[in-house]
Amino acid sequence: MSIAVPSSTPRNAGAILAIIVASYLMIVVDISIVITGLPRLQSSLGFSAAQLSWVTNAYTLTFGGLLLLGARAGDILGRKRMFTLGLTVFTLASVLIGFAPSATWLLASRAIQGAGAAVLAPSTLALLSTHFAEGPERTRALSLYAAAAGVGATLGLVLGGFFADLVSWRAGFFINLPIGLLLIVMARRHIEETPRHPGRFDIGGAITSTLGMTALVYGLVRAADAGWSDRLALAALVGGAVLIAVFVVIERSVSQPILPLRLLANRERAGAYLARMLFLGGAVGFWFFSTQFLQGVLHLRPIQAGLAFLPVTLPNFASAMAVPRLARRFGNEALLVVGLLLGVSGLAWLGQAGVASTYWIGVALPMVLIGLGQGLLLAPLTAAGVAGVAQKDAGAASGLVNVAHQLGGALGLGLLVLVFANAAPEASHDTASLALRISAVMEVAALLVGLALIAVLLFIVVPRHRRARHLEVLS
Numbered sequence: 404m405s406i407a408v409p410s411s412t413p414r415n416a417g418a419i420l421a422i423i424v425a426s427y428l429m430i431v432v433d434i435s436i437v438i439t440g441l442p443r444l445q446s447s448l449g450f451s452a453a454q455l456s457w458v459t460n461a462y463t464l465t466f467g468g469l470l471l472l473g474a475r476a477g478d479i480l481g482r483k484r485m486f487t488l489g490l491t492v493f494t495l496a497s498v499l500i501g502f503a504p505s506a507t508w509l510l511a512s513r514a515i516q517g518a519g520a521a522v523l524a525p526s527t528l529a530l531l532s533t534h535f536a537e538g539p540e541r542t543r544a545l546s547l548y549a550a551a552a553g554v555g556a557t558l559g560l561v562l563g564g565f566f567a568d569l570v571s572w573r574a575g576f577f578i579n580l581p582i583g584l585l586l587i588v589m590a591r592r593h594i595e596e597t598p599r600h601p602g603r604f605d606i607g608g609a610i611t612s613t614l615g616m617t618a619l620v621y622g623l624v625r626a627a628d629a630g631w632s633d634r635l636a637l638a639a640l641v642g643g644a645v646l647i648a649v650f651v652v653i654e655r656s657v658s659q660p661i662l663p664l665r666l667l668a669n670r671e672r673a674g675a676y677l678a679r680m681l682f683l684g685g686a687v688g689f690w691f692f693s694t695q696f697l698q699g700v701l702h703l704r705p706i707q708a709g710l711a712f713l714p715v716t717l718p719n720f721a722s723a724m725a726v727p728r729l730a731r732r733f734g735n736e737a738l739l740v741v742g743l744l745l746g747v748s749g750l751a752w753l754g755q756a757g758v759a760s761t762y763w764i765g766v767a768l769p770m771v772l773i774g775l776g777q778g779l780l781l782a783p784l785t786a787a788g789v790a791g792v793a794q795k796d797a798g799a800a801s802g803l804v805n806v807a808h809q810l811g812g813a814l815g816l817g818l819l820v821l822v823f824a825n826a827a828p829e830a831s832h833d834t835a836s837l838a839l840r841i842s843a844v845m846e847v848a849a850l851l852v853g854l855a856l857i858a859v860l861l862f863i864v865v866p867r868h869r870r871a872r873h874l875e876v877l878s
Contacts, residue, residue, distance in 0.1 A: 418593045419534050424547045426490055426586055427527045429579060430520045431555025432562065433497070434462065436575045438694050439560050439705045440567030447572065448506045460620075461510045465517030466524075467809035468617035472609045474525035474802025475661040478795065479604065482526045482533070483596040487587060489523030492516075494583025501576040528801030532789055533597055542786065543727045549781035550723035552808070556690050557716040557774075564709025600795050607653045608661040615646030616810065623817030631821065663796050666803060674862020675787035678855040679807040682743070682780065684815025685750060685851035688844045689773060691816060692823065693753070693766070696841045700834055701762060714767040715774035722778030735783035736864045742783075743856035745776030747849050754845035757838045787863060815851060819844045 437444060437458050444450065444458065477485040496516035503509035531548060535541040559575075566574040622639030629636060654660040667673050697708040729738055749772030756765035785804055792800040826843035827836040 415593045416534065416540075418589065420531070420544055420547060422586055422589050422593060423527045423531050423544075424551050425582070426486070426523060426590075427548060428551040428555050428558075429493065429582065429586075430524055430527075431552055432559040433516065433520075433576075433579070434459070435556045435559030435690060436563040436566075437572065438691065439564035439698075439709050440572035440575065443567045443705070444572045448503065448509060450506050457510050458513060461513040462517040462520070463809060463813055464617055464620050465514045466520045467620050467806065467813060468613045469518055469521035470525060470616075470806045470809065471612045471661050471799070471802050473522040474529070474799050474805075475604065475609065476522065477526045477529055477597075478600050478797075478799065479602055481596045481599050482529050483590065483594050485522050486526035486530060486594070487590055489519050489521070489526060490583055490587055490590065492519030493523055494519075494579055494587070497576045497579035497583070501573045503573075524805045525802040528785070528789065528804060529797045530594060530597070532792070532797050532801065533794070537790070539727065539731070542730055542782070545786050546723055546726040546782045549726070549785055550720055550778065552781050552785075554716055554720050554723070556686075557712045557719065560690065560694060560712050561709040561716065564705040564707070568704060568706035598794075602659040605653070605657050605659060605661040608650055608657065611646045611650035611653060612661060615643050615650055616806070618643030618646060620810070620813045623813055626817060626821070662799055662803070666792065666796060666800055669791070670866055671787055671863050672790065672792075672800075674858050675784055676803055676807040677862065678739075678743075678858040679784055679788065679804065680811030680814065681851050681855035681858060682746070682784070683808055683811030684818065685746070685848035685855070686773075686777065687812040687815045688819040688848035688851075689750060689753070692819070692841045692844045693770075696756065696838065697762075697766070700756075700758060700838045700841070701766075711762065711766065712770070715770040715777075718771050718774035719778040722775045723782060724778075726779060726782045729779070730783065735786060736859075736867060738779045738783045739787075739859045740856065740864065742776040742778070742780030743852060743859060745772045746780070746852045747856065749773035749776060750845050750849035750852060754842050754849060756845075757842065758835050815848075818851075819847060822847050 441458065450458070473485065473489065493516055496512050496519055499512035500509055500516065503512060528548065531544050532541070535544040563572070563575055566572060618639045620643075622636050622643055625633060625636035625639060631637075650662075651664070654662055654664050667676075693712075694708055697703045697711050698705070703711060726738060749769040752769035752772065753766065756769075760766070788804040788807070789797070789800045823840045823844050826840040
């Protein structure tokens, strides 16, 4: 059964779409906005090198760990209510970060902000799915949503560099206050509450999924910081795997699971989740390590490094906006394949950059390919992840899309940090060794995106073509 939607587009569809996209853009931007400003933040609050990585990781841990619980809460309590709650928590936490007098205060506030994002993110996609019918309306809406996901990461880098250089790293968080308040008022006015689905919370599933995903992400973060031989990191990874296995057993036995496993029974949706994880695993290497290349190898200032991402941001937005027209002409499968091919090509090209490379040839041109590919890819991949989902499972399906997004990035970053650490002699810390390490990271990132392409071909493109040929034979 398809997701139930209004028989006609609501008169305030434009306002609803703007609220949803702007809210999701805030979430994605705040993952990356601190990266280009980390040196200024470190000197301001006295972070140690080890503590500094937790500015990002505290957010990722709570975001990834609480996503499924946030999605289920929307199904039971109403998605508008949870959307407003998540947006409120996220906005207040942003203000706390902006006022942070110490490292501990900032990290605690980032964790709260991640919890707000975990409630907000699934509600954004679920509300979009329930307000826009499958077909051209939803394709256009998903294109804007995907543009927020794709552009948001690089936009955060641009804004982070701008604020850190010209104002303060704190400004990137204070700006969320007026935006958040405006979105809360607009949401209360324009978005209608979705039907609640009576039932109980799957407490066992919520606990095991949250702790399991948190343990996995923590284990990866810890391993990246302390090494893969660290006992605590290994214990967290093993414990996380065990908890996820227990979670699956619980979901098979309860009547109202937090994650209906039937969502994974559909081959195309499962392929969309897998491809998204692999793609984000590679893309996170581009976002995280390109900044280091720009500042550590090409010696750009933070604001220059932020602006240096425009060759990926602008093509990303342009191609994402062209998705509805291109999808009607060529189909989503073609966009998935072309987008991933462009991503592989761009990352492989970027992997050739070294100390003698120029920005325009070695960085900017491959960025254009990466931006075009990501813009073409994310909307069809998101559509495949929620296609044909029943109304009662809309929140869980949107939660899975976001879980795949966050955990793919966390798993990928853990792997790519390991590649970075081992790509050059341990004692080498000069510019040439930094360039060599980042080159190796980009090559492995290209491999991960290539695996995403294989997953799309095997689980989405080939089954659809077989089904189309079967229907031709029957007709």
